[in-house]
Amino acid sequence: MGEFELIDRFFRRPVRRAALGVGDDCALLNIRPGMQLAVSTDLLVEGRHFLSTVDPARLGHKALAVNLSDLAACGAEPLAFTLSLSMPRPDERFLAPFAQGLLALADRHGIELVGGDTTAGPLTLGITVMGEVPPGQALRRSGARAGDVLWVSGFPGEARLALEVFRSTLSLSEDDFHAARRAMELPEPRVALGLALRGLATAAIDVSDGLLGDLGHVLRASGVGATLRLADFPRRPLLARQPVAVQRMALLTGGDDYELLFTAPEAAGPAVQAAAAQAGVPVQAIGRITATPGLQALDEAGAPLDLAGWAAFDHFKS
Amino acid sequence: MGEFELIDRFFRRPVRRAALGVGDDCALLNIRPGMQLAVSTDLLVEGRHFLSTVDPARLGHKALAVNLSDLAACGAEPLAFTLSLSMPRPDERFLAPFAQGLLALADRHGIELVGGDTTAGPLTLGITVMGEVPPGQALRRSGARAGDVLWVSGFPGEARLALEVFRSTLSLSEDDFHAARRAMELPEPRVALGLALRGLATAAIDVSDGLLGDLGHVLRASGVGATLRLADFPRRPLLARQPVAVQRMALLTGGDDYELLFTAPEAAGPAVQAAAAQAGVPVQAIGRITATPGLQALDEAGAPLDLAGWAAFDHFKS
Numbered sequence: 238m239g240e241f242e243l244i245d246r247f248f249r250r251p252v253r254r255a256a257l258g259v260g261d262d263c264a265l266l267n268i269r270p271g272m273q274l275a276v277s278t279d280l281l282v283e284g285r286h287f288l289s290t291v292d293p294a295r296l297g298h299k300a301l302a303v304n305l306s307d308l309a310a311c312g313a314e315p316l317a318f319t320l321s322l323s324m325p326r327p328d329e330r331f332l333a334p335f336a337q338g339l340l341a342l343a344d345r346h347g348i349e350l351v352g353g354d355t356t357a358g359p360l361t362l363g364i365t366v367m368g369e370v371p372p373g374q375a376l377r378r379s380g381a382r383a384g385d386v387l388w389v390s391g392f393p394g395e396a397r398l399a400l401e402v403f404r405s406t407l408s409l410s411e412d413d414f415h416a417a418r419r420a421m422e423l424p425e426p427r428v429a430l431g432l433a434l435r436g437l438a439t440a441a442i443d444v445s446d447g448l449l450g451d452l453g454h455v456l457r458a459s460g461v462g463a464t465l466r467l468a469d470f471p472r473r474p475l476l477a478r479q480p481v482a483v484q485r486m487a488l489l490t491g492g493d494d495y496e497l498l499f500t501a502p503e504a505a506g507p508a509v510q511a512a513a514a515q516a517g518v519p520v521q522a523i524g525r526i527t528a529t530p531g532l533q534a535l536d537e538a539g540a541p542l543d544l545a546g547w548a549a550f551d552h553f554k555s
Numbered sequence: 556m557g558e559f560e561l562i563d564r565f566f567r568r569p570v571r572r573a574a575l576g577v578g579d580d581c582a583l584l585n586i587r588p589g590m591q592l593a594v595s596t597d598l599l600v601e602g603r604h605f606l607s608t609v610d611p612a613r614l615g616h617k618a619l620a621v622n623l624s625d626l627a628a629c630g631a632e633p634l635a636f637t638l639s640l641s642m643p644r645p646d647e648r649f650l651a652p653f654a655q656g657l658l659a660l661a662d663r664h665g666i667e668l669v670g671g672d673t674t675a676g677p678l679t680l681g682i683t684v685m686g687e688v689p690p691g692q693a694l695r696r697s698g699a700r701a702g703d704v705l706w707v708s709g710f711p712g713e714a715r716l717a718l719e720v721f722r723s724t725l726s727l728s729e730d731d732f733h734a735a736r737r738a739m740e741l742p743e744p745r746v747a748l749g750l751a752l753r754g755l756a757t758a759a760i761d762v763s764d765g766l767l768g769d770l771g772h773v774l775r776a777s778g779v780g781a782t783l784r785l786a787d788f789p790r791r792p793l794l795a796r797q798p799v800a801v802q803r804m805a806l807l808t809g810g811d812d813y814e815l816l817f818t819a820p821e822a823a824g825p826a827v828q829a830a831a832a833q834a835g836v837p838v839q840a841i842g843r844i845t846a847t848p849g850l851q852a853l854d855e856a857g858a859p860l861d862l863a864g865w866a867a868f869d870h871f872k873s
Contacts, residue, residue: 261696262628262760263593265688268586275581276669278683280639282676310580321598321681351594358600363639363681365596370583378579442580458579
């Protein structure tokens, strides 16, 4: 099966919103008048971002989900995406479910695959996603102000439990492992929440590399500090039944959940809750922005917690 | 050196046209009112699209050039691009010249690197480029009509000579090899020509996989055929001094020159020449579009040439 046949067979679909889709030198997209284009790109490498044993349908979902999550963190409305796919050889048993998982998520968000490139090589997935946002309304990392409340969506940390099982450093019951693995492999990009937070959140980021590290980006970009209250972090039974040290590790350094971490003025609390309800996503206040730079944390009993030694995940560190 | 430091050190530059550049979840771009967005993406894999011995500065140039070439083939004006970079480990001796070559070409086209992703993995480069084009004015593959003249820009085939030297199937003098290698490693995307051909060319494509294969895409998309006249193909001394069989192979199946192949009505000939002169790129009429599907060719003496056996380069064939 050659490159062009492969594109045709698994990825070509009727053009809807795009003026011209897969199959010409460029895709053409109509941007609504007055909207800014939001763009984000991610590269997933086998053995680094996913295991060779992953279900291809889940991999297709996740490859797009992590990119949609970036749009969510900007409060942008998804529009279209491109896919670059390098694989050792065209493998129908991989491509059919991969395309199914990818395009199912695309359909749920009403976006189109408008272009791509396929080639022989190590299994690598590159996606660039494009969205629209009204000028001045994009959520950025740099807007957090002292006194703002720090919020997180969903139940961060669950995905990390599955990773620890794969690393053989944690044992879970079969049901718990399935739930944790689902959190890791099928993250739900918080697009609706990001849209609902426009005009409310002062800063936002999606947690992909670990909450501490990603919060650090917000604090540095905003020139502020923060205090976290571990007691207020959301924990479902899956996480709550783990040892406290595991809970903290998962909550503070777990990435892969792709939840939104965002700040808003205290007075906006009810509006934030209403936005979350409208988006169908639970949110929880977990701390506060401080004028003093640096990150402090209070443990489950309210005592200071030493954060030294918790390092952010870095794709070039092992 | 970690991922974030790496991005900062080699790729972060002041934001110019983009509203928000590298360093947030998304880049934000202003699209001029009423313009369509043109998008294209390419993935380059070491050992497949470039050799490990390539000069990193030239690789940086080429990685962006092949994407700009897609915009050129659409008649789109380049706006911005994203870069995904997977490499075994951060290597300053590679990254510094790579970024220099990449950003020098970007500067010449007035476009910005607005986002990216870097990760550990096999050396792989993914670029997505974005441009603007007025609605209805993009050059497409599907507009060729019977009677149109088939044109090509520049001097296709020279890049292929360098590839054959690397394959040890051809010997060149040192000067000729340097010239051919330059054609292969430093292709000049025909952006100005693509813009000048708006409203003139009926169809266009950039020759990346070989002239026959890329012409085939135009013919299929347009539902027409073509006759090529080998005698009219442009040949500089570098190519003309090779054996005729090598010349034909290079002209008909060589990719990597990233010249534009386009069609225009016969009456538009003087306007095409004027557009080419304005863009500073030579163009040459090399054939004609026919109503009968299929591809015919006349050799240098005007006799029919059998094209069977000339296959288009396919990234999944060896």
